[in-house]
Amino acid sequence: xxxxxxxxASAIASVLSIVFVAILTIWADLNAPLKDYLKSLSGHHWVxxxxxxxxxxxxxxxxFLILPKKIGEKTxxxxxxxxxxxxxxxxxxxxxxxxxxxxxxx
Amino acid sequence: xxxxxxxxxxxxxxxxxxxxxxxxxDSFLWLAGEVLAGNPTGRRARFAAVLGTSGFALSWLxxxxxxxxxxxxxxxxxxxxxxxxWAHSIIMETKEHIFLFILPLxxxxxxxxxxxxxxxxxxxxxxxxxxxxxxxxxxxxVIGLMGFIISAAARxx
Numbered sequence: 236x237x238x239x240x241x242x243x244a245s246a247i248a249s250v251l252s253i254v255f256v257a258i259l260t261i262w263a264d265l266n267a268p269l270k271d272y273l274k275s276l277s278g279h280h281w282v283x284x285x286x287x288x289x290x291x292x293x294x295x296x297x298x299f300l301i302l303p304k305k306i307g308e309k310t311x312x313x314x315x316x317x318x319x320x321x322x323x324x325x326x327x328x329x330x331x332x333x334x335x336x337x338x339x340x341x
Numbered sequence: 342x343x344x345x346x347x348x349x350x351x352x353x354x355x356x357x358x359x360x361x362x363x364x365x366x367d368s369f370l371w372l373a374g375e376v377l378a379g380n381p382t383g384r385r386a387r388f389a390a391v392l393g394t395s396g397f398a399l400s401w402l403x404x405x406x407x408x409x410x411x412x413x414x415x416x417x418x419x420x421x422x423x424x425x426x427w428a429h430s431i432i433m434e435t436k437e438h439i440f441l442f443i444l445p446l447x448x449x450x451x452x453x454x455x456x457x458x459x460x461x462x463x464x465x466x467x468x469x470x471x472x473x474x475x476x477x478x479x480x481x482x483v484i485g486l487m488g489f490i491i492s493a494a495a496r497x498x
Contacts, residue, residue: 239460242452249445256441264434279409281437285401288441292448308464315469318449322442322476330435337430 239306241296246314248295253325255291259284261332265341351411358404359488361396365447366481368393372450373474381470382458390454394447397481401444408437420494428494436487439480446477 263270263280273280304310335341347353368389375386412433420429453461453470461467 238456245449245452249449252445253442256438260438292445311464312469315473319472319476326439329438333431333434337427
């Protein structure tokens with residue numbers, strides 16, 4: 236059961252990391268002071284996002300391992316499907332944003 | 342030139358970034374093959390998942406160092422003044438951020454590969470696991486293609 240819960244925790248933590256990267260990336264490119272703040276934390280905005288991704292992922296894995304959750308027969312399958320969906324959506328969001336940003340629509 | 346200076350030289354860093362990514366992609370294709378062959382959590386599958394994740398982690402470190410140390414000052418200005426400024430504004434910006442999706446996905450794949458086979462089958466994970474692995478490979482290949490476009494834009498303006 237521990238291994239099953241670890242997979243569930245990792246899939247949800249991955250989803251949260253993807254949401255974190257997508258939202259922070261778009262927000263920081265629309266808001267120069269935020270990008271400067273991210274840069275001030277590590278010397279480069281991307282390095283700060285990298286550290287943030289690692290922190291969110293491992294922090295969320297620990298959190299979801301501690302939180303009580305019954306792993307049913309469909310829980311793991313659903314969490315992998317959610318992960319698939321969020322990777323796809325995150326990739327489309329980030330790439331779509333940069334296309335629109337380049338075209339000065341956003 | 343000592344070993345450290347050699348490893349941190351620009352072309353070597355690019356080579357390491359690409360080489361480690363290829364190890365990651367090939368390992369996860371191998372893992373997909375193990376899943377299709379009905380061996381999703383055996384010793385070979387676990388080795389492939391760990392090797393692939395290590396490859397992607399090292400690709401992140403070598404590529405990230407190159408990006409932070411050299412790209413912004415040496416490559417980005419050349420692309421922005423060239424015929425394809427979108428190679429930075431769209432392709433590089435997308436590449437550097439979607440790369441961050443890779444490691445959490447790969448770690449999740451490791452954990453799945455360490456399940457006992459009967460638990461894997463009881464939870465009916467074959468299709469979901471295979472989808473995640475193939476999406477990971479596809480994402481890494483797209484990132485590789487993006488790297489080629491960025492290099493081409495810098496080289497040929």
